[in-house]
Amino acid sequence: MTATTAAGPTVKTAPKPKLKTSAMIASFADPGQKTTPAPFGHALVKAAQENEKIVGLTADLGKYTDMHIFAKAFPERFFQMGMAEQLLFGAAAGMAQTGVVPFASTYSVFAARRAYDFLCLDAAEPNLNVNIVGGLPGLTTGYGPSHQATEDMAIFRGMPNLTIVDPCDSVDIEQAVPQLAASEGPTYLRLLRGNVPTVLDEYDYTFELGKAKVLRGGNDVVFVSSGLMTMRALQAAKELAAHNVDVAVVHTPTIKPFDAETVLGEINTDRLVVTLENHTVVGGLFETVAAAAARAGVAKRILPVALPDEFLHAGALPTLHERYGLSVDRIVAAVLGAL
Amino acid sequence: MTITETVRAPETASLQERVARVEAAAYRMRHHVLNMGEAQGQGYVGQALDAADVLAAVYADQLRYRAEDPEWEGRDRFLLSTGHYAIGHYAALAEAGIVPVDELETYGSDDSRLPMSGMSTYTPGMEISGGSLGHGLTIAVGTALGLRLQGSGARVFNFLSDGELDEGSTWEAAMGAHHHQLGNLTAIVDINALQADGKTDTVLRTEPVLDKWAACGWFVQRVDGNDVGALLAAFDSAAAKAEAEGKPSVILCDTKVGRGVPLLEDREKAHFMRIDEHEWQICREQLTAGYEARTASEGESK
Numbered sequence: 056m057t058a059t060t061a062a063g064p065t066v067k068t069a070p071k072p073k074l075k076t077s078a079m080i081a082s083f084a085d086p087g088q089k090t091t092p093a094p095f096g097h098a099l100v101k102a103a104q105e106n107e108k109i110v111g112l113t114a115d116l117g118k119y120t121d122m123h124i125f126a127k128a129f130p131e132r133f134f135q136m137g138m139a140e141q142l143l144f145g146a147a148a149g150m151a152q153t154g155v156v157p158f159a160s161t162y163s164v165f166a167a168r169r170a171y172d173f174l175c176l177d178a179a180e181p182n183l184n185v186n187i188v189g190g191l192p193g194l195t196t197g198y199g200p201s202h203q204a205t206e207d208m209a210i211f212r213g214m215p216n217l218t219i220v221d222p223c224d225s226v227d228i229e230q231a232v233p234q235l236a237a238s239e240g241p242t243y244l245r246l247l248r249g250n251v252p253t254v255l256d257e258y259d260y261t262f263e264l265g266k267a268k269v270l271r272g273g274n275d276v277v278f279v280s281s282g283l284m285t286m287r288a289l290q291a292a293k294e295l296a297a298h299n300v301d302v303a304v305v306h307t308p309t310i311k312p313f314d315a316e317t318v319l320g321e322i323n324t325d326r327l328v329v330t331l332e333n334h335t336v337v338g339g340l341f342e343t344v345a346a347a348a349a350r351a352g353v354a355k356r357i358l359p360v361a362l363p364d365e366f367l368h369a370g371a372l373p374t375l376h377e378r379y380g381l382s383v384d385r386i387v388a389a390v391l392g393a394l
Numbered sequence: 395m396t397i398t399e400t401v402r403a404p405e406t407a408s409l410q411e412r413v414a415r416v417e418a419a420a421y422r423m424r425h426h427v428l429n430m431g432e433a434q435g436q437g438y439v440g441q442a443l444d445a446a447d448v449l450a451a452v453y454a455d456q457l458r459y460r461a462e463d464p465e466w467e468g469r470d471r472f473l474l475s476t477g478h479y480a481i482g483h484y485a486a487l488a489e490a491g492i493v494p495v496d497e498l499e500t501y502g503s504d505d506s507r508l509p510m511s512g513m514s515t516y517t518p519g520m521e522i523s524g525g526s527l528g529h530g531l532t533i534a535v536g537t538a539l540g541l542r543l544q545g546s547g548a549r550v551f552n553f554l555s556d557g558e559l560d561e562g563s564t565w566e567a568a569m570g571a572h573h574h575q576l577g578n579l580t581a582i583v584d585i586n587a588l589q590a591d592g593k594t595d596t597v598l599r600t601e602p603v604l605d606k607w608a609a610c611g612w613f614v615q616r617v618d619g620n621d622v623g624a625l626l627a628a629f630d631s632a633a634a635k636a637e638a639e640g641k642p643s644v645i646l647c648d649t650k651v652g653r654g655v656p657l658l659e660d661r662e663k664a665h666f667m668r669i670d671e672h673e674w675q676i677c678r679e680q681l682t683a684g685y686e687a688r689t690a691s692e693g694e695s696k
Contacts, residue, residue, distance in 0.1 A: 110543070134539060137573065139566035145532025146539065146570065152521070153540030173563070176526050177533055181514055 074371035082250055083195060083283055083372055090250035091225035095188065096124025098232035099158055103129055109236055110150060112136055112159040114143040120160035120190045121248045140170040147185045148177035156184050156236050163189030163204030163245065167211055174241070179216045182240040192221070192245035193282065193333030194362055194379065199369035205362050209338025211243050212311055218242040218264070219310040221282035221333075221340075226255040227308050230262035238264060245282055254286045260306075267314035269321065273303035276390060277321050280331035281307045281340050284360070284381065288331050291386040298391060310340060315347035322348060322355055327393060329358045333381060336361035358393050360386055409626060412455055414692075416622045419489050420450035421685045424654050425678065426485035430501040430508075432674040437502065437510070440658060440667040442482030444586045444620070444649035445553075449486040451625045452551055452582070461491035464518040468548055471537050473522045475530020475554040476584070480512030483520065492519040528561025530554050531581060535570045538579040538642075549578050556585040559600040565610065572611030577640035580632050581612075584619065586649045590665045603646055612644045619647025655680050 084090050103109040103125065111125040115138040126133035134150075136143040140161055147157040166174065166189045178185035189207060196202045211219055218238060222228045228247065235242045258270045270285070271292060280288040285306045292302035305321050307314060322328045322344070332340035341359035348355055362379050376382045380389065407415070423446045431439040452472055460466040474483050481501060487493040493508070500506035507516050513523040522533050534552035541548050558564050571579050589597045600606075607614045613635040617624040625647070632643035651667075652658030655677045658667065669677070 132543070134574070136570055137566070139563075139570060141528075141563035142532045142535060142566035142570045145529055145563065145567065146536030149522075149533035149536025149538075150540035150543075151536075152533070153537055153544065153546075155540050155543065157536075172526055173529060173532065176523055177529055180523055 074374050083376070084250060084252045089253045091253045092250050093121040093124050093248065094225035094228040094251050095232065095244075095246055095248060096121035098229045099125045100128040102233045102236050103132065105233075106156065106236055108154065108156045110134065110155050110157050112143055112147055112150075112157055114138055114140045114161045114165065116161050116190065119162075119248070120188055120246060122158075122160045122188070125158075140165045141173050144170045144173040144185070144187070145177050148173070148181070148183050151178070151183035151185050152181070156186070158186040158188055158236075160188035160190065160246070162202060163192045163207040164202055166243070167204060167207040171210060174217075175214050178241045179214050182216045184236075184239060185241045186235050187241065187243040188246050189243060190246045190248055194367060194375055194381065195247070195283070195333070195372070197370050197372055197375060200366040203367055205335045205367060206338065207245070208310055208334050208340070212338060212343070216240045217311065220264070220308055221245045221310050222247060222262070222308050223282060223285040223306060224254040225251040226253060226260070227262050231264070231308070234262070234264040247283065252283075252286055254289065262308060265309045265312055265314060267305055267307040267309070267317040269317070270304045270306050271302075273301040274326070275300050275394070276302040276327045276329060277324070278302055278304045278329050278331055279307060279318055279322065279340070279344055280304065281310060282333045284331040284333050287381060287383055287386060290383045291390070294383060294387050295390060298387075300390065300394065302390075307340065310343060313343050313347060315351070318344060319347060319351050319353055322357070323353045327358065327390070328355050329360060329390060329393075331360040331386065334361060335364055337364050358389065360389060409623065412626055413622045416447070416450045416454045416626065417689075419454035420446045420622070421654075421681070423450055423482070423485035423489050424681050426488055426495070426498055427481055428655075428674060428677050428681065430481050430484065430498050431669065433499040434502040435671075436666070437481045438478045438666065439481065439669060440651040440663070441476075441479050441584075441586065442485065443655060443658065444651045444653045445479055445482045445584050446485070446654065447620050447622050447625060448553070448582055448584060448647050448649070449482055450489070451622060451629065452553075453486045453490045455626060456551070456629055458548070459490065459492070459519075464492050468546065470549045470551065471521050471541075473530050473534050473537065473550065473552045474512050474520065475522070475524045475552060475558060476527065477511035477513070477523065477525025479553070479555075479584075480508070480510065480520075480524075483512055484508050484517070487517070487519045490519070493517065527555070527558045528563040530558070531564050531567035531571070534579055534581070535567050535574070535576065538571070538576040539574060542576070542578055549580065551580050551582060553582045553584065556583055556587065556594050556600055556603070557589040557597075559583070559603065559606075560598045568607065568610040568612065571642040575640045576642045577636035579642045580629075580636075581642070581644040583644060583646045584649055585646055586651050588651055588663050588665065593663075607644045607646070611641070613639070613641045614644050614646065616646040616648070619649035620653050654684060656684070
């Protein structure tokens with residue numbers, strides 16, 4: 056599916072290259088960046104080769120959530136539920152009750168907004184091993200509010216028993232999938248699909264469910280980030296070095312349960328604390344960190360880099376990331392302004 | 395401990411014997427319901443009485459289970475979607491020997507295993523947490539898929555109400571069951587024509603119910619849900635159809651709120667029926683009198 060709505064202002068003379076709303080699932084990889092194709096689909100196949108209980112389901116979005124890789128490898132363990140998200144997750148819960156381990160994919164907006172009641176009561180209350188795979192988390196599509204799950208973590212954080220994972224890149228996803236399958240209760244993965252940037256392989260890093268990791272140290276600023284914003288945080292840290300600002304980056308891919316111990320240990324210093332998330336400023340990483348700090352009596356100012364509390368525009372992803380403050384340039388400017 | 399498997403009814407039993415067995419179970423279950431209602435002073439007694447014959451047909455005739463081991467892997471699954479019918483389901487679980495009869499008086503009390511709205515995390519033999527209506531059939535589709543995938547011959551029964559036909563998710567599941575050809579799934583719809591805000595046809599018209607299910611590709615039967623002979627025949631036909639065509643089956647059961655207790659059958663129908671303290675004993679006496687009169691006349695006609 057493609058659309059051709061122009062995003063930027065029309066300039067009559069000396070036309071700039073027109074950025075277009077990209078395909079629904081736009082890549083947020085930078086030009087020339089190292090990427091890995093469909094890391095979730097391949098990781099699920101690998102996990103399923105080792106664990107015969109794993110099954111895959113989708114609600115008419117197999118191709119758009121990389122579930123088609125699994126469907127091709129294990130056709131008899133793949134279940135197409137049609138464009139029916141309540142059925143998708145109710146059925147996933149029913150399957151889990153019989154002892155199989157379902158991974159059920161759709162877009163995050165539909166999982167969080169449309170099927171919440173089914174996930175909450177059918178999967179989370181009985182603490183079943185239902186793994187929700189949500190595509191297009193936060194601002195990863197230019198299609199506007201119908202597809203942009205800018206508040207998915209805010210919605211899901213209130214659900215007891217649910218583990219929430221916001222992976223940075225293909226490394227996170229590949230390592231997370233088997234751990235999600237092995238963990239007992241329900242999980243929600245903020246899926247990055249297609250050609251997903253590969254970033255964390257350059258760091259001494261492994262994904263551990265429930266753990267935050269310090270990716271780099273720094274004396275002036277501490278970034279606490281999750282999801283694709285960890286990639287941006289690492290890029291911004293490099294640029295800030297040119298401004299003689301030394302930045303540490305703490306990656307917190309598990310949003311719930313939150314590794315408050317590691318994060319509080321890092322923010323309880325004289326450094327400027329910045330949270331970075333691909334999510335509305337309401338109810339996501341910023342508020343998770345702020346609540347953990349307040350509860351522990353850590354009185355720190357925390358600067359949020361997050362999406363605003365509003366319905367976002369349609370347009371091209373680079374335009375929108377720049378507009379709403381997720382781009383590296385905007386991060387660097389925000390930090391320099393706050394120091 | 396000896397593990398006994400309750401297989402539907404003995405294969406040698408005649409239909410007449412099966413009917414008598416189910417009717418006797420339904421009678422005892424209705425007494426359990428009245429006793430629970432009295433102990434709590436309230437409850438969804440009207441619905442439990444209307445559904446007692448259906449629940450008795452399931453537990454005393456259809457379901458394979460082990461009372462001593464409610465989690466037995468090979469069991470048939472009975473999924474109660476209508477959480478508020480739990481009072482009727484507890485009566486069935488007591489009749490089945492899964493919940494002790496003595497425990498029924500704790501219904502709805504603090505720390506009881508028998509909450510007002512049925513939950514799988516509280517009660518042995520309760521497969522799902524119902525109550526948010528429109529969930530049961532979606533879960534049942536997954537249960538049936540999961541069992542089939544793992545080569546189990548167990549069957550899945552989902553009990554839902556006509557009110558739940560208002561919920562779009564029920565129809566998502568109806569289409570899904572047909573698409574996946576779930577012959578191991580039987581839906582049972584209690585059509586008591588009553589919802590929280592009044593009569594079903596004034597709240598949201600669901601008729602023609604039979605045509606809707608048929609259009610979704612199900613094998614549909616509509617019976618008097620308080621006629622045990624008709625119910626058992628419908629279950630038999632459903633099983634035969636599933637065997638032959640691999641289609642999901644639905645049995646639409648027209649039932650009467652308060653069934654078996656004339657005082658309640660004639661009372662103005664309400665989702666939450668008011669019963670005064672002195673009336674419980676009258677209800678029990680009417681129930682017993684009606685059952686005895688019916689079995690006596692059946693004995694004479696033999």
